[in-house]
Amino acid sequence: FAILVSQPHINYDGVSAVVFMKELFVDFMLNEMGQKTLELPEVQYKSYMRWLSGKDKEETLDYWRKELAGLGPMTLTPGRRASGNGYEQASSTLEIDEERSKRVMALQGHCQATLFNILQAAWGAMLCSINGVDDGAFGAISSGRPEGVENADLIMGGMVNALPVRVGSGGDVTLRALAKSLQDKFALTMKYGQCAPDEIAEALHREEPLFDHLLNSHLAMAGVNLDGVSALPGVTLLDVQSFDHLAADLCVYFARQKGRLYARFAYNALSFSPERIRLLQDNFIRVLDQM
Numbered sequence: 001f002a003i004l005v006s007q008p009h010i011n012y013d014g015v016s017a018v019v020f021m022k023e024l025f026v027d028f029m030l031n032e033m034g035q036k037t038l039e040l041p042e043v044q045y046k047s048y049m050r051w052l053s054g055k056d057k058e059e060t061l062d063y064w065r066k067e068l069a070g071l072g073p074m075t076l077t078p079g080r081r082a083s084g085n086g087y088e089q090a091s092s093t094l095e096i097d098e099e100r101s102k103r104v105m106a107l108q109g110h111c112q113a114t115l116f117n118i119l120q121a122a123w124g125a126m127l128c129s130i131n132g133v134d135d136g137a138f139g140a141i142s143s144g145r146p147e148g149v150e151n152a153d154l155i156m157g158g159m160v161n162a163l164p165v166r167v168g169s170g171g172d173v174t175l176r177a178l179a180k181s182l183q184d185k186f187a188l189t190m191k192y193g194q195c196a197p198d199e200i201a202e203a204l205h206r207e208e209p210l211f212d213h214l215l216n217s218h219l220a221m222a223g224v225n226l227d228g229v230s231a232l233p234g235v236t237l238l239d240v241q242s243f244d245h246l247a248a249d250l251c252v253y254f255a256r257q258k259g260r261l262y263a264r265f266a267y268n269a270l271s272f273s274p275e276r277i278r279l280l281q282d283n284f285i286r287v288l289d290q291m
Helices: 014-032 045-053 057-067 098-111 115-131 175-191 197-203 219-223 274-289
Strands: 089-096 135-142 161-168 214-217 250-257 260-268
Touching: 057 175, 057 197, 089 098, 089 274, 098 115, 098 175, 098 260, 098 274, 115 135, 115 161, 115 175, 115 214, 115 250, 115 274, 161 175, 161 197, 219 250, 260 274
Parallel strands: 135 214, 214 250
Antiparallel strands: 089 260, 135 161, 250 260
C-alpha cells in the first residue's frame, strides 16, 4: 500500500513532517526488528501556545510600525492580472546551472548572510527595479519555531507565518549590502514574527495588503537524508514530494539539490501567463549575475 499525507498548515508543517515520518516508518520498523528507537523528548503543542500567550502583542506591533514606517503602496508582482476569486494551479521550475549556483552559494561568506537572504535580496532588487521604486516589500514564509520554546523543532503542529520583508534598493546600496541587512534584521523578524499580516497592516492603518506574493525556502531540506528509510525491511521509498496551496497568486520556492539551486514558481494561471512567469525568471537570473 501507499500513504498519501494531506494536512493544512494550521496543524502541520515541514518540521512536523520530519517528526511524523520518523514515528510512522523508522520507529515502527525498528520496533519490528527488535531494535531500540531513538527516544525524543516529550513535547506538546501547548508549550508553544503558552509561550505565545505570554508575548506582548503591542510590543510586537510597535516593531512592525517602525520597520514598515513610510512604506509606499503594495509592490506589485510584474505581469500579474486580476483574477477575482478564481484559482487555477500551475507551476514552472527555474533550474539554475551549476556554475551560477556555486557562485551564488559562495556569496554566503562574503555577504555574511544566509543563502535565503541572498536570494531575497536579489528578488527584492528585481521587484523594485521593474516597478521603478527604491523601496518595496514582499512576503516570506517563516517557520515560526521560536528559540524561547524548548525543543520547538520536535513539536508536531503548524507554527508557520507569512511576514513582510522590506527591501530598500535605492542610492548606493549594493546587492551584497542588501543581503547583509536582511540577515541583520532576521533575528528581530523572528522575535516579532507572531502577528498575522492583516494585524500588521491594521496597525499601520493600511487599507491594502502588505504584499501580493510569497517567497519560501526549502533550502534546508538539502541536508535531509532519507536514504536510510529504503534500507528498512518492508519499506520502499518510491518518492517524496510536497505541495503547498497558499493563499497567494504566486509563491516562489527556493531549493537546493546536488549542488544546484532551483526556484519553483507555483502560481495562479488566471493571474499569470507562462510567458510572464518566464520573464520573471529571466530577470531574476540577470539580477543574480550582478551579485
